[in-house]
Amino acid sequence: xxxxxxxxxxxxxxxxxxxxxxxxxxxxxxxxxxxxxxxxxxxxxxxxxxxxxxxxxxxxxxxxxxxxxxxxxxxxxxxxxxxxxxxxxxxxxxxxxxxxxxxxxxxxxxxxxxxxxxxxxxxxxxxxxxxxxxxxxxxxxxxxxxxxxxxxxxxxxxxxxxxxxxxxxxxxxxxxxxxxxxxxxxxxxxxxxx
Numbered sequence: 047x048x049x050x051x052x053x054x055x056x057x058x059x060x061x062x063x064x065x066x067x068x069x070x071x072x073x074x075x076x077x078x079x080x081x082x083x084x085x086x087x088x089x090x091x092x093x094x095x096x097x098x099x100x101x102x103x104x105x106x107x108x109x110x111x112x113x114x115x116x117x118x119x120x121x122x123x124x125x126x127x128x129x130x131x132x133x134x135x136x137x138x139x140x141x142x143x144x145x146x147x148x149x150x151x152x153x154x155x156x157x158x159x160x161x162x163x164x165x166x167x168x169x170x171x172x173x174x175x176x177x178x179x180x181x182x183x184x185x186x187x188x189x190x191x192x193x194x195x196x197x198x199x200x201x202x203x204x205x206x207x208x209x210x211x212x213x214x215x216x217x218x219x220x221x222x223x224x225x226x227x228x229x230x231x232x233x234x235x236x237x238x239x240x
Contacts, residue, residue: 049096049097049098049165050097050163050165050167050168050169051095051160052094052095052160052161052163052167052168052171052209053093053094053095053159053160053161054091054093054158054159054161054200054204055092055093055148055154056090056154056156056217056220056222057090057091057092057148057150057151057153057154058150058155059087059088059089071085071088073223086220087216087217087219087221088220088221088222088223089155089216091197091216091222091225092104092148092196093105093171093203094148094158095171095172096168097165097172100144101145102143102146102172103118103141103146103147103148104141104143104171104172104175104199104203105140105141105148105196105199106139106140106141106195106199107139107141107149108138109137109139110134110137114143114146117139117146118141119139119140120141120142120176120178121139121140121178121180122137122138122139123137123138123140123181124136124182125138125182126183126184127182127185128182140175140178140199142172142175142176155216155220156217159214161204161209161211162209162210167207167208167209168207170206170208171203171204174206174207175203178199178202178203181198182194183195186227188231190227190234191227192230193223193224194227195223195224196224197222197224197227198225198227198231199228200225200228201225201227201228201229201232202228202229202232205232206232206235
């Protein structure tokens with residue numbers, strides 16, 4: 047049987063940059079006031095998948111942050127507003143990057159979080175990546191109750207490939223906005239297929 051491993055990294059929102067961190071804090075302060083709760087630390091998720099000797103990084107990142115010429119881009123989408131996506135400055139890319147790197151991996155709170163997997167589910171996860179819907183980042187175009195973002199992507203991939211993620215949560219005191227949107231999208235597609 048092939049060796050397979052799937053790991054989630056919870057990266058503090060804005061690790062490696064001040065603008066995203068500042069905007070994230072402002073968003074969370076607003077959301078906390080609206081929800082009558084205390085503000086939380088915000089996280090975005092990234093994945094590492096290993097099958098035998100092949101290692102892949104899967105994440106959603108700004109299209110303008112060109113980490114390497116061959117970084118496994120399999121999908122792109124607009125940021126903020128669909129029409130803004132005409133500019134590379136307002137586009138994200140989804141990467142399925144063989145031997146890639148997660149730029150802020152060392153900032154991950156709690157390190158790598160293993161997800162129970164096997165070779166079939168890990169291969170299915172990798173096959174799903176190019177099929178991700180190219181929704182507008184930061185919007186709720188499908189009325190899933192949350193904005194679409196990197197957390198939505200990771201939740202959609204894990205749940206859609208049959209991984210049990212019931213106990214998978216961001217670090218204590220933290221939130222992963224968009225996570226439930228990915229899970230709801232999987233359930234919606236399952237209901238349509240049934």
